[in-house]
Amino acid sequence: MPTPETIADVPQDFETLKAVILERKAQLPKRLKQVAAYSLDNPDEIAFGTAASIATSADVQPSTLVRFAQHFGFEGFSSLQQIFRARLRERTPGYEERLKALRQNDHSRLESGSIFNGFVAAAHRSLDNIATSVDPEAFERAVGILAKANTIYLIAKRRSYPISSYMAYAFGKLKVKYQHVGTAAGIDEDMLAMATKEDAAFAVSFSPYASESASQARLLANRKVPVVSLTDSAFSPLAESSRVWFELVEADHAGFRSLSASMAFAMALTVAIAEKRRRLAEGE
Structure with missing residues (x-):
């Protein structure tokens, strides 16, 4: 078992957690490495999913998620999830509202326009992210x-x-x-x-x-x-x-x-x- 982290060492935000995972990825056991890869590639799913649904998607047992969280000093998987949920709250304000507006378009009248708006919005988000x-x-x-x-x-x-x-x-x-x-x-x-x-x-x-x-x-x-x-x-x-x-x-x-x-x-x-x-x- 890994030595438990002190409270001061437990990552307090997503970027710190990501850096720690990447630093230790070579030493992680196979299944924990599997969870690490899934969590960094699918952070929104980690934030919103249940332990059962995430375990199924990551092809591991739910207990592996708990082990993964404890490996990085968290009490349990739900504590780790809070880091991923905080990441979503820090996104650009209005993002979810814009997506909701696109979904509520009158598709019988503006179906093609809605699709166009969706791809333009995705392109904007991608270009905003690349700068950082x-x-x-x-x-x-x-x-x-x-x-x-x-x-x-x-x-x-x-x-x-x-x-x-x-x-x-x-x-x-x-x-x-x-x-x-x-x-x-x-x-x-x-x-x-x-x-x-x-x-x-x-x-x-x-x-x-x-x-x-x-x-x-x-x-x-x-x-x-x-x-x-x-x-x-x-x-x-x-x-x-x-x-x-x-x-x-x-x-x-x-x-x-x-x-x-x-x-x-x-x-x-x-x-x-x-x-x-x-x-x-x-x-x-």
């Missing part, structure tokens, strides 16, 4: 790694693919050498075999993670090719393979997640890389 979720120093390190690479390998599948496609287009216009992994010819393995320590990779994957993207990022990392990644959880398989990784959770409307913040991030990263390469070439 991206560490400027980490962004600078990522730009430095990718700007110094001879070739940048772009790795993304499924929902993430539009991000790498945009970057491939922009790199071409900006005269930055790249390889877009994911060819119709099925030669990804041959393409990745050409990567060296002088190159770098940028990988993108969101839950449910593309196993092929995770495998390709791991392959490059094992060969000492630096990897930078964009994902949506500290427990993403991309995080463990990356020199620098960014956690970005997009807002959704009716279960459909936006790519607004991810595309903004990709645009900023692409242009910053090109500008850094220009300065390096000119000896600045």
Whole structure:
């Protein structure tokens, strides 16, 4: 059993709790790690769900939730839930009211307009969040790694693919050498075999993670090719393979997640890389 926390050590807010979980995640037993991943990826469900419903969704026993809470110094799971509920109360005022207004639209008359408003609202939330979720120093390190690479390998599948496609287009216009992994010819393995320590990779994957993207990022990392990644959880398989990784959770409307913040991030990263390469070439 872990040594109980003192009252002073018990996390008092969501950000502190998140930092402590990430700090200890490597030492957590398998089931507690499972709960940790679920709680950080689904904080709203932790706030509103019952112990039984959360345990079912996280694929653990309800008693595991209690053990998880006590591991971090809480008396029980309900005490831990208060941290997640406080996080919701600290959100931008009016958010729930705006969603309620959208749900109450006259769908027989304004169905398409309501859907439009919902996606615009989700895009706004995503863009609001990105300003505080991206560490400027980490962004600078990522730009430095990718700007110094001879070739940048772009790795993304499924929902993430539009991000790498945009970057491939922009790199071409900006005269930055790249390889877009994911060819119709099925030669990804041959393409990745050409990567060296002088190159770098940028990988993108969101839950449910593309196993092929995770495998390709791991392959490059094992060969000492630096990897930078964009994902949506500290427990993403991309995080463990990356020199620098960014956690970005997009807002959704009716279960459909936006790519607004991810595309903004990709645009900023692409242009910053090109500008850094220009300065390096000119000896600045």
